[in-house]
Amino acid sequence: MYQIKTYNAIAKEGLAEFGDNYRINQTDNPDAYLIRSVDLHDHEFPKNLKAIARCGAGYNNVPLDKALENGTVVFNTPGGNANAVKELVLASMIIASRNIVAAANWSANAKPGADITLRTEKEKTSFNGTELLGKTVAVIGLGHIGSLVANACLDLGMKVVGYDPYLTVEAAWRLSDHINRATSIADAVKDADFVTVHVPKNEETTGLIADAKIAQMKPNTILLNFARLGIVDNKAVVEALAEHRLGKYYTDFSDATILHNDDIVIMPHIGGSTIEAEINCARMAAKQTIEFLETGNIINSVNLPNVSAPFESDHRITLIHKNIPNMIGQISTYLAGRGINIENLVNKAKDKYAYTMIDIDEIDQATQDEVVLNLEQIPAVTRVRILTHKK
Structure with missing residues (x-):
């Protein structure tokens, strides 16, 4: 079950994209924010916050570096308005x-x-x-x-x-x-x-x-x-x-x-203020958030590279980490030591941070918890998730 929190008025057509596996505005410790113009520069991000989706093209109201330090991907919706x-x-x-x-x-x-x-x-x-x-x-x-x-x-x-x-x-x-x-x-x-x-x-x-x-x-x-x-x-x-x-x-x-x-x-900042534009941006933001939370794929991020690959293995490990030497080596060495086979690996960097997706075979819940705990101990890693393929 994923939790979504909204700021500002988000078009209902966008919120309708979220299915039965999502809850809207039921907690202050959500998995993702959907926002428009709210200023988040003085906002304290909850550690659980994995994504911020800005329903619009501009993102000056979001502190990108602060989000990265929290392991939070920031999206916008270019072209929506x-x-x-x-x-x-x-x-x-x-x-x-x-x-x-x-x-x-x-x-x-x-x-x-x-x-x-x-x-x-x-x-x-x-x-x-x-x-x-x-x-x-x-x-x-x-x-x-x-x-x-x-x-x-x-x-x-x-x-x-x-x-x-x-x-x-x-x-x-x-x-x-x-x-x-x-x-x-x-x-x-x-x-x-x-x-x-x-x-x-x-x-x-x-x-x-x-x-x-x-x-x-x-x-x-x-x-x-x-x-x-x-x-x-x-x-x-x-x-x-x-x-x-x-x-x-x-x-x-x-x-x-x-x-x-x-x-x-x-004009009073009305460039994107049409009913159609608000609906388009809300739908884009919701779809990008769902894609990221469920598959790890990143589309239209403004603080991390866009990374997308078919999710066909049993599990996918995703990591947000600093863009420094030997990160992939440390991660793959640890997984090899646990006897975990890497079926596919994608890594891309943007400025000081990088994003890595690793597809692996079936592992039990206890092993998943242990893998997340140990990979999070690597100093340059800010967030680790293990996703399960929906078959």
Whole structure:
């Protein structure tokens, strides 16, 4: 019986993925968390906690190193809300190019009177906009969301330039052949009418779009950030707008620096806030958690490598351990000394930690308990589990 604890409102369709072998929110010492935006940095992880599944792409609210020290795998759900973010980006581009916010505000504040129709016809010319057709958009980052945005802009008749130095084979397959590939951000943005950013936030991308990059854009460029707060330097944006070196700025992340600026539109972090996206992410998170708890396979982890292999043997030993020399040697030597035959072994590392799965023959419960106890005594090992194949 596995125990699952949820934080925030998790879509019921996701929780429905858990079967009779699971209990939801019945203990504070669960096997796994399902979360959305709750901040876990000051949270004390129970030792029994084997997994944290974030129902969404961002995971800045989870302390990854602290989780690893506890032997806890952290998952996210990349692509689960990608379509929702894509649609909001496209909507923002249309809103920006057609002056929709200013026009709607004028209509809402117009004083009623007999000449309202005449005044509307006279004033509407001040809200003349431009069409997306034929315009150039630079898409920085071509992952799940960026690739959808790029393809959709192409369908709208726009010229699309993409930049992603870490483009994966999987992402490349999703992209249309008609998207131009830039070799640098400067090359991507120099002729762009729109620049939209879709990269993960890390040390390398924090402040990615700042003074130097903005200086390479056209003065009327519309900049969009629906990725993460901090990827675009808000102070640089405000200065560029004031000096008419940038057209407008649309973002999903509020910050005191950009408040009360007529050239900036701030959404209240609603990029992934659709019913469909919440259901998709909850289902993905639940399925990944079930797969890990029952088979040991890791899919979409953000603090350990993805490791997956068919579970066909009687038992599977899984270990989270530090990525240091002779770990596999120590583990296999111990198992050989106990007369346990290794039928299959998979080991992958990510930065300072590694994950090992070892498939073995049938052993009794007493031997399983002894194996777990002894392998846990290896100083660099943070968690050992033995799973039984469901036949």
